[in-house]
Amino acid sequence: MSLKSSCYALLLCTLFCACTQGQKTNHLANENSPYLLQHAYNPVDWYPWGDEALQKAQAEDKMIIVSVGYSACHWCHVMEHESFEDTTVARIMNDNFVSIKVDREERPDVDDVYMTACHLASGGSCGWPLNAIALPNGQPIWAGTYFPKKKWVEILDYFIDLRQKEPDQLKTYAAQLSEGMQANESIQLRLDDSSLSQDSMQMVGNTFLSSIDFREGGRQGSPKFPMPNNYEFLLRYHALYDSPEALEAVTLTLDKMALGGIYDQIGGGFARYSTDAIWKVPHFEKMLYDNGQLVSLYSKAYQLTKNPLYEKTVHETLAFIQRELTDKSGGFYSSLDADSEGEEGKFYVWTKNEINQALQDEQLIEIISDYYTILPRGNWEDRKNILHRKKSIEKMTKSHKLTEAELAKKVEEAKAKLFSVREQRERPGLDDKVLTSWNALMLNGYIDAYKAFGTAEYLETAKKNADFLVKNMMAEDHRLHRNYKDGKVKINAFLDDYALMIQSLTALYEVTFDEKWLYYAKDLAEYALTHFYESDSGMFNYTSKLDPPLVARKKELSDNVIPGSNSVMARSLFRLGTYLYNNDYMDKARQMMKNMEPIVNQAPQPSFYSNWCNLYLDLLHTPYEIAIIGQDYAAKQQEMMRQYLPNAILLGGKDEGTLELLKDKLQDDRTMIYVCQNKVCKLPVTEVDKALGLME
Numbered sequence: 001m002s003l004k005s006s007c008y009a010l011l012l013c014t015l016f017c018a019c020t021q022g023q024k025t026n027h028l029a030n031e032n033s034p035y036l037l038q039h040a041y042n043p044v045d046w047y048p049w050g051d052e053a054l055q056k057a058q059a060e061d062k063m064i065i066v067s068v069g070y071s072a073c074h075w076c077h078v079m080e081h082e083s084f085e086d087t088t089v090a091r092i093m094n095d096n097f098v099s100i101k102v103d104r105e106e107r108p109d110v111d112d113v114y115m116t117a118c119h120l121a122s123g124g125s126c127g128w129p130l131n132a133i134a135l136p137n138g139q140p141i142w143a144g145t146y147f148p149k150k151k152w153v154e155i156l157d158y159f160i161d162l163r164q165k166e167p168d169q170l171k172t173y174a175a176q177l178s179e180g181m182q183a184n185e186s187i188q189l190r191l192d193d194s195s196l197s198q199d200s201m202q203m204v205g206n207t208f209l210s211s212i213d214f215r216e217g218g219r220q221g222s223p224k225f226p227m228p229n230n231y232e233f234l235l236r237y238h239a240l241y242d243s244p245e246a247l248e249a250v251t252l253t254l255d256k257m258a259l260g261g262i263y264d265q266i267g268g269g270f271a272r273y274s275t276d277a278i279w280k281v282p283h284f285e286k287m288l289y290d291n292g293q294l295v296s297l298y299s300k301a302y303q304l305t306k307n308p309l310y311e312k313t314v315h316e317t318l319a320f321i322q323r324e325l326t327d328k329s330g331g332f333y334s335s336l337d338a339d340s341e342g343e344e345g346k347f348y349v350w351t352k353n354e355i356n357q358a359l360q361d362e363q364l365i366e367i368i369s370d371y372y373t374i375l376p377r378g379n380w381e382d383r384k385n386i387l388h389r390k391k392s393i394e395k396m397t398k399s400h401k402l403t404e405a406e407l408a409k410k411v412e413e414a415k416a417k418l419f420s421v422r423e424q425r426e427r428p429g430l431d432d433k434v435l436t437s438w439n440a441l442m443l444n445g446y447i448d449a450y451k452a453f454g455t456a457e458y459l460e461t462a463k464k465n466a467d468f469l470v471k472n473m474m475a476e477d478h479r480l481h482r483n484y485k486d487g488k489v490k491i492n493a494f495l496d497d498y499a500l501m502i503q504s505l506t507a508l509y510e511v512t513f514d515e516k517w518l519y520y521a522k523d524l525a526e527y528a529l530t531h532f533y534e535s536d537s538g539m540f541n542y543t544s545k546l547d548p549p550l551v552a553r554k555k556e557l558s559d560n561v562i563p564g565s566n567s568v569m570a571r572s573l574f575r576l577g578t579y580l581y582n583n584d585y586m587d588k589a590r591q592m593m594k595n596m597e598p599i600v601n602q603a604p605q606p607s608f609y610s611n612w613c614n615l616y617l618d619l620l621h622t623p624y625e626i627a628i629i630g631q632d633y634a635a636k637q638q639e640m641m642r643q644y645l646p647n648a649i650l651l652g653g654k655d656e657g658t659l660e661l662l663k664d665k666l667q668d669d670r671t672m673i674y675v676c677q678n679k680v681c682k683l684p685v686t687e688v689d690k691a692l693g694l695m696e
Helices: 003-020 034-038 053-058 076-086 086-097 110-123 149-165 168-185 198-209 228-241 244-259 286-304 308-325 352-359 364-370 393-400 404-422 434-455 456-473 493-510 516-531 563-578 585-604 607-622 633-641 689-694
Strands: 063-069 097-103 130-134 142-143 626-627 648-653 673-678
Touching: 003 053, 003 404, 034 076, 034 097, 053 063, 053 097, 076 086, 076 149, 086 149, 110 130, 110 142, 110 168, 142 149, 142 168, 149 168, 149 633, 198 228, 198 244, 198 585, 198 607, 228 244, 228 286, 228 493, 228 607, 244 286, 244 308, 286 308, 286 434, 352 364, 352 404, 352 626, 364 404, 393 404, 434 456, 434 493, 434 633, 456 493, 456 689, 493 516, 493 563, 493 648, 516 563, 563 585, 563 607, 563 648, 626 633, 633 648, 633 689, 673 689
Parallel strands: 063 097, 626 648
Antiparallel strands: 063 130, 130 142, 626 673
């Protein structure tokens, strides 16, 4: 049975068991989000987000509970079990509120509104599950995160009592939060001259580096999140400003993550974050968006450093993606749960006795216990071990009297045995919905891996995924859908879906020289400009003009684990505009950076604007336009792609095609490489090393 089939069978079994126990479904039973279906048999009368719930709240004059989470979320499961499966709690909620469950991955717009309210109401201590109390019109009056049952009941009683005795106080809370949310998204169209400069960029770079933990990698403190875009910026900053400190920040972080418990040492792939400061103890959920971006980052770092650890990490992570998160149609699934058998991390951790039984070879047991820091008493809780590496290969070979090749062979032998045993365990739950934006991130990961390593299967997977997205997620008018599951699409896409799709399709052109991908990207850009762009601010709204309005219409201005949609759109327009000779796209990108420039320059933590910092570099360092054209273009393209090129685009093919940048560059008898900037080219050359020499 396939992974998807086994998970589906498990879900059917769960629903069947619930039915046989006399439980009734609530209004989530007809949804197809795995997260919403997890709550379909709760005694809480949950509704999905939509007109039915909102109209009911208004008609019955009831406050609203908006509870937001996602299927892989451990603490979401805990709160469900403690509170939402409890009939006493459910009675309080059903009698006094209209309760709405939201899958944050399907509806990031709703999540963003109430998460912003949480940050304003609680001073920043927010996460998932996110639980908000709102007026009947949906205006938030308070929001928080996980609460044990006793505390949750106290919160409910407090707001029930307050509404009965001081209803005007709730309206005051709502007005204050609404005002704060609008101010939080305020940005002005700057018409003065830009002050982008090398000096200001270096000041930003120095501030960026001041938050790095130069002992353990990542940002100082705990928990530690990978934040891939931070290190993409620092990698480029090193290459463009010759900053050894920036390179150290990147390589130290990548080394520590790849050797740590946040990385699945047996099956490949990264967990969402480390709960400690040393990358050892992960929050065990595995998300597509992290892994897509980390594949890109490790691939780019490999191009620059040629570190074999990075190559191995990419190959193992993509093997995990192919094995566990790829649908036969070409779409990528969203996540794997942190829990299995009701216990966080159970699928991934080992007792010493389990290691011994799996390997059954004294020498192998001794080597692997040393290699992965496995202790008889456990290196984590309940005598369990999280596999992670602390010793260098040099120390391992010396202490076990092995060559590096012999050690590698032993490790691979042990990993295969442990993997085989682990495959017999009950698996974490799979969220098999397909999200456009997350798929675009993974598509970029495959493209960047193909650039770095030339593995043909990676390019084929990328093209298959792009074909899937164009066929299933893009309508004839170029409108995108957000999600796909069980052959159905149902949610209008958001700005991040457009921005990341444009980015990935443009990147796919660069490795195929197939112009159709550029023109798909152009179609999406035009649609986004029509339906998301706000001329008064020069920025993009997160939701389309076609979507029903929420209590606040928001823009994504900062960058998080996934770069913000405005920064991605700006960079996508700049890159696509360069390819298409479209000055309007490039001018809009420049204006967006101009709007954000004071915020980025003055930010105490520019890491929250890392992708804007990347755009800053794009604008300060005019990209090289490397045109490879002629019969032998593919071989030279392959050779050029292996290089780390922090400010260059590739284009070309056997003929000139339709791109203005390729016009009049074809020579009948030779394949030529043109190195250009701002459409002004140096004398063409025939060898890649000579072309590289023409780039400063």
